Amino acid sequence: MSGDESVILGRVVAPSRALVLAGTGFLDEWSELGDPLSVRALHSARAGGAHLHDWLAEATAVPTGPATLTVTARTRPGTYEPRPTIAVLDIDLDLPWSAVSAGTEPVPLGALPVDPCGMAIGDPVALDAWIGFGSGPRTVDGLADLRLGGKGDTQASTHFSAPEIVATWTLHGWLDLPITSARERATTINQWAVAHGHYKFLAKVNPHTHQHLGWRAGWPDPLGAGLIEIAGCPILCITWSPSELQRFRGGRSHGQVYPVTLEDVDGRATLRWRIGAWTDESERTNLDSR
Known part of the structure; x- marks a missing residue:
């Protein structure tokens, strides 16, 4: 894939007839801050769509039709490396234009920062069940992944016969282990790493939260996009390469938002x-006032 191409990232459904594009870093905080995301999103969708913002949680909610919704991206060359990255994200809402506007001009819905934890696209009712970083000990299935990374990872993968779990950047480890087993194995590997002068946190355990599974689903994709299922609905998750995240590190606090x-x-x-x-x-002020 080269830059300036249009590619299909995935397809989702929205049984509630509403869709959200949301940052995942605080996706499980909406109900802690007030109404659940679904309540806010359904209200906004019925009104034609809106930007939602509560503390650090942000999303855009819009109405949809009943059919499958296709998410596409136009790409551009990466800023710090040659592989492409997303420049424009489009979601076909399965509605005629006349259902959302009587005019011909684009309708502004605010502006979103790029969440360094990634973005989620899907039905807000399903996303009420999101298990993320702030969900404490909860997991989706009681399992975890164990990854090797840092100084000494090549030696550790050989010594412990760790299989390759991501071919795109040669990541080794184990997938879908019981959490207790994953933590015990990580302890053993990290003790070995310290004894051999390697990185002391070489083995890292990732419990199966939706946050992690969304990230994992994007491992094979050049643009970091992958589908997971929550409450019976496909949810498209998008994560960014570490180099591309350097462009977005300012976030909303530095006015770095995108229409x-x-x-x-x-x-x-x-x-x-x-x-x-x-x-x-001027455009940002106008968007944020809506």
Whole structure:
């Protein structure tokens, strides 16, 4: 894949007839801050769509039709490495343009920062069940992945016969272990690492939260996109390469937000997120006031 191409990232469904594009870092905090995400998103979708923002949790909610919704991306070359990255994200909402606007111009819905933990696209009712970083000891299935990374990982993978779990960047470890077994094995490997002068946290355990499984689903994809299932619904998760995240480290606190609009694409309503350029100050002020 080269830059400036359009690719399909995945397809989701929205039984609630609402869809959200949300940052995942605080996705499990909405109900702690007030109403659950689904309550806020369904209300906003019925009103035609809106930007949702509570403390550090952010999302955009829009109405949808009943059919499968296709998510595509236009790409550009990466900023710090040659592989492509997402410049524009489009979600076909399975609605005629006339269902969301009587005019012809794009409808601004605010602006979103790039969440360094990734983004999720899917039905807000399903996303109420999201298990993320803030969910304490809860997991999806009681399992965990064990990854090797850092100084000495090549030697450790050979010594402990760790299989390759990601071919795209040669990551070794074990998938789908019982959590207790994963932690015991990590302790053994890290003790070995210290004794041999390697990185003392060489083995890392990742419990199966939706956050981790979303990240894992994107491992094989050049753009970091992958589907997981939550409450019976496919959810598309997008994560960014570490080098690309350097572009977005300022976040909203430094005004680094990117416009989200409803657009008429061949007569169909499309949710569009332009990640390729910052909004200018006047546009950002107008978007954030809506």
